[in-house]
Amino acid sequence: MFEEGDAPQLRTILLTDICDSTGLVEVLGDKGAAQLFREHDRLVMTLQQQWRGRLIDRSDGLLLLFERPIDGLGFAIDYARGLSEIGKLRSIDIKIRAGLHVGEVLTWRNSEESVRVGAKPIEVEGLAKPNAARLMSMARPGQILLSAVAEPLAHRAARELGERGQHLIWKSLGRWRFKGVPEPQEIFEVGEPGIAPLRAPPNSPKAWRAVPLWRRPAMLAAQLALVVAVGIGGWFVTRPAPAIAFGERDWVVVGDLRNLTGQTVLDESLEQAFRISLEQSRHVNVLSDLKTRDTLARMQLPADTVIDRDIASEIALRDGARAVILPTVAEVGGRVRISVEVIDPTSKITVHAESADGDGIDSTLSSIDNLTASLRGVLGEAISSVEKSSTPLPQVSTSSLDALRAYALGQKEYSQGDYEAALKWYGRAVEFDPEFALAWVGQMRAHYASANLPGALEPLRRAQQLEARLSSREKLYLAAWSAEFDQPEKAIEKWVELANLYPDFWPGLVNAATWLYADNRFKEAETYVRQSMHSQSDLSTLGYDDLGRTMLGQERYKEAASAFDQAIEKGVTSSLRRRADVAAARRNYDKAFESLAAASSDDPYPYFERIAVSLDRARWSEARDASEASERLTNxxxxxxxxxxxxxxxxxxxxxxxxxxxxxxxxxxxxxxxxxxxxxxxxxxxxxxxxxxxxxxxxxxxxxxxxxxxxxxxxxxxEAMLKVRKLAELATVIRANELRLSGKADEALKLLDPMITGHELYQTRVALMEAHAAAGNVEAALEQSEWLAVRRGLAYIELGFGQSLQALNVADSNLTLLRRAEVLEAAGRLQEARSALQRFDQLWPVEALPSHLRARRSKLEVASSLGVV
Structure with a gap:
């Protein structure tokens, strides 16, 4: 690392400065300041080692080099925190400003003579250094600024910062011009809500915001004079709205509708209509009502708190949304006016406002369509995209405001988990408008969530008949649900298609991940799970459980344990049994039963693990007790x-x-x-x-x-059933076993070999081991035996068919060692057979074996040499 030489090297450069360091000396005095800076130096040394940085220079500030931007960012965040803690001990507020950039630098070592007379040991030069210095100098106190080069590299690796990396806010501050640099540069801020300023720095003679000519004050004055001169009404020229940085797939928070008409039917209906209309965009993401209410809970506010300018702005800052949208409906001059404001959540300033008028309340949906189309353009979406994906609200929802209001109330009940109440409101919605497709979809989801699959069927069929009354995203959503009911072999394909086309749509991501890991495609599932865990997700805490499953399926035990622990900490009690799976897969049975003991004794599902873990450690009576308990709890x-x-x-x-x-x-x-x-x-x-x-x-x-x-x-x-891949595979395993048992091992292998895809069933490998052993393919059988012994995470977490094969899988992860000994003994490799048998005996001791396994063990031809008793 960090070799000096003549060739430029790509490095991350971090420059920091302690704000008002002179004032600190005045407050603390020379002695106090000296003590503070000694603690400061110890902090810097510790963080250098932690984040693999190289200190080049220091005075009031620091100049450091790093190999990667994420290391520089980690240093900056911990440095700011550490100094803040040092200051709190002295009742003073210490803040830093920092600039982070990636670019080529030249480094060289000064001679020993130069160092002795005060020179730095290492010199660094190159354009990256002044670029980082510009960022640092323009930053507000407490602000960390990144260049457009450093930001995506650091952002992509943010997960390496652990859980805190998931709570950071990454904010574009727009394009800026620097003195002496011809092209404007985009800059970014990263920080923690409530700590970082998260707002643009002030303009200065050396750095200023790049805005269009028509928005510069001098140019506005010229335009005003010109307009006045030609008599086009100087009143038309108004002060320009402050800019707001908004990029593709950024998020907005929609505040509660202000209804100034006195007509209560407009309260929930227009707010829901506004969401439906705006959600047609693939450029703008709308924070869901469920997520908004979850954030209110984290703010320790009641769920019915009015989402006004202040509350919506705080929600936006907490959840990384770039804008707040506040809708209002009022009667003006006998007409119904729908208006919206776009709010910068950092400053709470209105940066854009517009309205649309119509005759009577029947005009409101058309007005909303016009406003959302305009807003999408204001937020940067291409006009062609807006035109292509905008379908009138009555066509993709309903023209009945009463139906919309009932649907909105159903959505709120659904988001709170009251599916019975949600069904009543969805039912009321379709009473008002029997062709309201979204309300039929809502009924289907509520029945499914209540485990009432027969009840879900009728609303699904009605929604399918009304597919033309859905937006593009909702059509894909319905198609995926339809596949689950009608063509399960295509369900994965449909959910993945939805997740890829709408990569921030939580239901699409979660269902794609669920179907993929149910198909043992854990690595693919991991991608969608991680996407679903962004801070704006509806139920991002559940993502930790899903992530743990994908990790365990890949035998990544430490990461799986960490994910399940975080899920449990966040209240996902079902993760207790998954945490037990991790511990048991690593043969930490005490930890496994500790987790299972914390699960509810009235919940039947942890008994799958109680049975499997008991079998895993050869506790047959414990397994029988758990079996009997599960029988009492299930129909x-x-x-x-x-x-x-x-x-x-x-x-x-x-x-x-x-x-x-x-x-x-x-x-x-x-x-x-x-x-x-x-x-x-x-x-x-x-x-x-x-x-x-x-x-x-x-x-x-x-x-x-x-x-x-x-x-x-x-x-x-x-026949249609066996088109589902996992069903076809399991049926093939049974047929192959029958062929092997009938003395046709080679034919069994022909059936099984195509099943080995990298995400096959655990039992497919068991069957393959037995077929190779029967065919005399010793090395191939041993290879499969070792695979089965190692893949214990898969044995425990494989989801297929209601987890009905978990106990058999777990038992086979031990039995495979006995089978290994038998294969080796038959091949005359007695020493290896003895070793395999010793491994088996450590897991299932001879005295604990049931009679049929003890008989298998005693049949080994070289029983005496293998140590059979």
Whole structure:
């Protein structure tokens, strides 16, 4: 790092300055100031090492070089915090200003003689240095400014700052001109809400805001004189609005509508209409009502707090929104006027205002359409884009204000989790307008969220019939939901399409991630999870749980644990069982049961983990107790009840009760096959088909091959079901196992090899290991055995088919070592077989083994040399 030489080197350069350092000396005195600067120097030395910086110069300020912008930014943030803490101990406010830039610099080392007489050891020169100096000198106290080169590099790596990196606000301060530099430069500020100024620096003789000629005061005066001279009404020329930096996909906060008409039907209806109209834009993102109310809670304000200029501005600063929009409706001269203000949240100044008048309240929707189209242009969206994606409100929502109001109230109830109340309002909306497609979509979502899948079907069908009454985004949203119900094999494709086209739309991102990690495509899912966790997300805290799942599926245990811990800290109690998965995958069983003990005993789902973890450590009686408890908490003919029959059967099989296991499995297969005939909801049918195949595989593994084949045959009659990739794969595993058991291992391998895609099922690898072993492919079988032993995170977190295969997966992560010993012994590699068996014995001791496993162990031909007792 940091080699000196003749060639220019690309470096990050940071310049800082302590504001009013002379005043500090006056306040503290020489002795006090000396003590302060000694603490300052210790802080700098610590941060240099932490952020890998090189100090080039220091006096009242610092000049440092870094390899990466994120390191320079991390130093600047910690330096500002550290100095602030030092100042608080002395009851003084110490602030710094900082400038960060990336560019080429030349460095060279001064001679020892020069250093002895006061020269710096290292010299740095190049244009990057004065550029950073300009940024630093123009910054306000407490402000960190970045160049347009440094900002995207630092922003992209912000996650390396940990959780605090997610709360930073990145703000464009527009384009600025610097003395002696011909082209304007865009500058950025990064800081923490409530600490950083987060507003543009003042103009100075050396740096000033670049604005169009027509907005400069001198040019305005000339224009005014010209207009007056030709008699076009000097009143037309007004003071220009302050600029607001707004880029593509930036966010706005929509404040509560001020209704000055006295007509209550306009209260919620016009605010909802305004949102629907503005949300057609792919340039402007609107902070959702759910997210707004969540931020109010963090501000310790009631959910019904009026979102006025001040509150909306604070919400915008907290959530990184660039603008606030305040709508108003009033009666003016017998006409209904809709007006909007665009507010700079930092200064709370109105930077743009306009209005549209109409005759009567029936004109309001048309007025809103006109205003939002104009606003999108003001916020930088291309006119062609506005024209292309703007559909009149009555066409994409409803012409009934009563229906809009009911829909808006339904949305509020839905966002608060009261799905029953939401359904009532959505129902009222379609009573007012039976062709209100969005209200039918709302009903479908509310039924689905209440786990009432049959109830979701009718509103889905009505919404499908009214698809033309939806905006482009909502059409894609409906198409993805339709795939879940009707063509589950296409659901991933539809959700990913929506997420890619609308990369800030939280429902699209979350559903894309969920379907991808359900398909074991954890790396792909991670991308969408991280996108969904931006500070403006509706439920960004849930993203930590999703992130933990994708990490565990990739065997990234430390990151998974951290993500689940953050989710738990933020109140996501379902993450307790996921945290147990991480601990158990690492064989930290005490930590796993500690997490499970914190979960509600009335919640059935943690019993999947209680059963699996007990089996993992060969505690058969504990597993049986957990199985019985889960049976008391679930209804046997529901999806969850059927799903629990699988781990219960695995428990019975492993603990020497195969007959009871087969009885459970036969019941599970019968119920699941019946559920798979649900013609109204292919998604539900698919999940039941998965349960049938899971139970069939366990039946096959535990010795009941005929039951397994009957289940597969029952599904083959429903050809569409086996078009779903995971169902087809699981059915292939069962067929391949049957071929192997019938002495046709090579044919089994031909079926299984195409299944190895990088996101195959854990059980596909088990089947592949057994097929290679049966075919005499020793090395290939050993390779699969090692894969199964290592991929314990996947064994625990694999989501498919209601988690019904988790217990079998976990058991196989241990049994694979016994199988490894058998393969090695058969190949005459006795020393390696002994080692594999020792590994197995450490996990499942001989004295704990059920009789059928003890029998397998005793059948090893070289039992005495392998240490069998």
């Amino acid at each position: 046997g003919d529901t999806f969850t009840g059927i799903a629990f029959m699988a781990p219960r059967a695995v428990t019975d099989w492993l603990s020497d009760n195969p007959k009871q296991a087969h009885e459970k499995l036969e019941t599970a297969i019968q119920l699941a096959l019946e559920g798979s005939k649900n013609d109204g909801h292919a998604g539900s049918a698919k999940e039941h088909a998965g349960l049938a195949l899971s139970a069939a595989l366990i039946s096959q593994r535990s010795g009941n091959r005929s039951l397994a084949l009957r289940a597969v045959a029952g599904l083959e009659e429903r």
